[in-house]
Amino acid sequence: DQQVKQNSPSLSVQEGRISILNCDYTNSMFDYFLWYKKYPAEGPTFLISISSIKDKNEDGRFTVFLNKSAKHLSLHIVPSQPGDSAVYFCAANEGGATNKLIFGTGTLLAVQP
């Protein structure tokens, strides 16, 4: 089941630069998308979300972009900080009565000081 795909297992970025994490999906019924950050031995921490009726949502250093025609979303972190180093998961749900999240495999972000 590869409905949500994160094709980059890892990403390394210099402190202060932009981090761009990508996510692709195949299910056109998805209508809500979320990004979570996860540190080792902790649970996923909610970062930011976007509804399918929007193409951008911004919260501080985090911006999520949604391209529905390409079934692609991305998370931008600007500026990147060493504390951002973690695994980032993209997740999606179909909305309505179904609110289970379908997760991607995650991308390990390393922000170098």
Add this chain to the structure above:
Amino acid sequence: EPEVTQTPSHQVTQMGQEVILRCVPISNHLYFYWYRQILGQKVEFLVSFYNNEISEKSEIFDDQFSVERPDGSNFTLKIRSTKLEDSAMYFCASGRELNEQFFGPGTRLTVL
């Protein structure tokens, strides 16, 4: 800031034994979930719970699994007869509304 809490942080059990994983969701939340992550694999949905009943469950959530909200604050996941392949991190999540899910720190279940 309110958090979802889970106990224990690590549970070791023998195959065939029953385990109960406990979660305390955030107090004004209405939707409750269990997910699991087998080592090296994706986070997978197990079950969602709303208004004192299961609203959806996955194929993984077979008759060996059950959930309960016994006292209005705790939310438990019971595995009746554990198997080796049940070894995983189990995450509880809760939300006030449908598109919101806040996760707990997880319970690592090791089945020997």
